Amino acid sequence: MKPAPFDYVAARSLDEALAALADAGEGGKVLAGGQSLVPLLALRLARPDVLVDVNQIAGLDRLVVDDHRLVIGALVRHRAVELDERVRRAFPLVSAAAAQIGHVAIRNRGTVGGSVAHADPAAEWPTLLLALDGEVEVASPRGRRVIGAGDLYAGYLTTTLEADEVVCEVRGTLPEGRIGTSFLELARREGDFAIVGVAAVLAREGDVVRHCRLALSGVGSTPVRARGAEELLAGGPADDAAIAAAARTVADEMDPPGDIHGSADYRRKVAEVLVRRALCAARDEIGTVVAQ
Amino acid sequence: MEVNGEQRSGSVEPRTTLADFLRDELGLTGTHLGCEHGVCGACTVLLDGHSVRSCLMLAVQADGCSLRTVEGLAAEGGQLHPIQEAFSAEHGLQCGFCTPGFLMSTVELLNEVPEPSEEQIRSHLSGNLCRCTGYHHIVKAVLRAAEVIRGDVAARQA
Numbered sequence: 234m235k236p237a238p239f240d241y242v243a244a245r246s247l248d249e250a251l252a253a254l255a256d257a258g259e260g261g262k263v264l265a266g267g268q269s270l271v272p273l274l275a276l277r278l279a280r281p282d283v284l285v286d287v288n289q290i291a292g293l294d295r296l297v298v299d300d301h302r303l304v305i306g307a308l309v310r311h312r313a314v315e316l317d318e319r320v321r322r323a324f325p326l327v328s329a330a331a332a333q334i335g336h337v338a339i340r341n342r343g344t345v346g347g348s349v350a351h352a353d354p355a356a357e358w359p360t361l362l363l364a365l366d367g368e369v370e371v372a373s374p375r376g377r378r379v380i381g382a383g384d385l386y387a388g389y390l391t392t393t394l395e396a397d398e399v400v401c402e403v404r405g406t407l408p409e410g411r412i413g414t415s416f417l418e419l420a421r422r423e424g425d426f427a428i429v430g431v432a433a434v435l436a437r438e439g440d441v442v443r444h445c446r447l448a449l450s451g452v453g454s455t456p457v458r459a460r461g462a463e464e465l466l467a468g469g470p471a472d473d474a475a476i477a478a479a480a481r482t483v484a485d486e487m488d489p490p491g492d493i494h495g496s497a498d499y500r501r502k503v504a505e506v507l508v509r510r511a512l513c514a515a516r517d518e519i520g521t522v523v524a525q
Numbered sequence: 526m527e528v529n530g531e532q533r534s535g536s537v538e539p540r541t542t543l544a545d546f547l548r549d550e551l552g553l554t555g556t557h558l559g560c561e562h563g564v565c566g567a568c569t570v571l572l573d574g575h576s577v578r579s580c581l582m583l584a585v586q587a588d589g590c591s592l593r594t595v596e597g598l599a600a601e602g603g604q605l606h607p608i609q610e611a612f613s614a615e616h617g618l619q620c621g622f623c624t625p626g627f628l629m630s631t632v633e634l635l636n637e638v639p640e641p642s643e644e645q646i647r648s649h650l651s652g653n654l655c656r657c658t659g660y661h662h663i664v665k666a667v668l669r670a671a672e673v674i675r676g677d678v679a680a681r682q683a
Contacts (some may be wrong), residue, residue, distance in 0.1 A: 234563055235542075235562075238538065238539070238540055239539060239540060240539070241539030241540075241585060243585070243586075243588075264583075267565060267581055267582060267583070268578075268581055271542075271562075271563065271580075271581040271582070271583075272562035272563045272581065274540070275542075275561055275562040275580070276562060284539070286583075288586065312575075317665075320555070335652065336652025336653075337576055337630070337633070337649055337652060338569055338576040338577055338630065338652050339563070339567065339578070339581075339652065341572075341575040341576055341577055342577050342578070342581065342582070351614040360530050369590075373620070421646070422650055423647075423648060423651040424651045480626065525615050
């Protein structure tokens with residue numbers, strides 16, 4: 234066995250989990266799907282005193298899909314989202330993103346809440362959360378609070394969650410009306426972390442872009458929303474020239490990291506290409522999507 | 526927990542992974558450990574019918590679950606499972622270290638998709654690494670196994 238010793242609490246209820254976390258203080262850690270945490274334990278990069286296993290808690294695995302609203306319990310597995318027909322119809326970008334998380338055996342086990350809280354800037358869920366203008370509901374001994382997607386991520390693998398808080402639910406929305414969406418990412422091999430990922434949402438009225446949301450993974454210490462490009466597109470046409478200009482804006486405004494998987498310049502170039510393709514795909518999907 | 530149809534139990538430290546429990550406590554050493562941090566897929570087993578990496582689960586988390594490992598594939602008397610037969614016939618293994626993981630992932634795939642395309646096979650097995658075969662023969666083995674299993678099902682229904 235590789236992890237350092239820890240105490241283990243299999244919480245049967247949310248209250249039990251919160252009490253155990255409160256007792257543990259800074260040494261406590263929530264164990265959900267374990268697909269990121271257990272490797273960290275194995276490598277001893279994480280050495281919590283107490284692991285609070287939330288997998289047995291009832292009521293954290295609901296998946297509610299309305300036309301424009303998606304509610305995902307923290308314990309819903311990636312694979313369940315990927316295979317859900319309702320999600321595929323109303324939130325096709327979410328299905329597409331879920332299918333690109335790791336490999337099947339990882340998606341069978343990994344949870345949406347866990348991924349959102351792990352805050353890997355290359356991961357799919359944090360980026361989706363931004364593109365869906367989402368929020369998370371968290372519980373602590375002090376009660377519940379809701380954190381907007383824009384206020385959740387503080388840095389690399391770092392959120393604004395307190396040590397005694399547990400993510401209960403992840404929620405997102407799409408604008409009403411005629412919309413198209415897209416999720417694209419580039420990885421060296423299937424299942425690898427994305428070098429760059431893009432989630433795009435485009436709403437149109439006639440030929441005019443009414444609303445646009447663009448979020449990117451892999452281009453900073455947190456997932457980022459490309460506000461400059463969104464504003465550039467809003468109120469104008471969604472023709473190829475406008476989309477190309479928006480993609481250039483994204484590339485110009487970002488300050489991506491360079492690592493062994495790709496230099497900063499490479500990431501900037503990939504981001505520009507992916508944003509262009511994602512926006513074109515979202516535009517061309519309008520009218521064919523049932524999400525009305 | 527139930528392992529390959531038998532009730533098994535044990536008492537371990539919380540930090541014991543499911544893989545170590547299977548191998549060290551239950552003596553089921555068919556489940557192999559490659560990387561031990563969720564990259565290689567060699568330790569893949571089926572938990573309540575779905576593939577999981579047994580190095581990324583704590584043994585205590587599998588309390589009360591139903592597990593199937595590579596030891597649970599062959600029939601009583603040693604008759605190989607059609608997937609094992611196909612891997613042998615198509616040279617879907619060389620050193621064999623990664624094979625248990627590939628077999629278990631393939632069981633899941635063929636349960637879900639009885640007639641998979643090559644692309645579906647490569648996608649479903651993307652989480653299993655093999656350093657010997659170049660994957661080509663593994664894909665052929667899965668296609669052959671799918672065909673054999675479909676034939677068996679059809680024969681039973683006839």
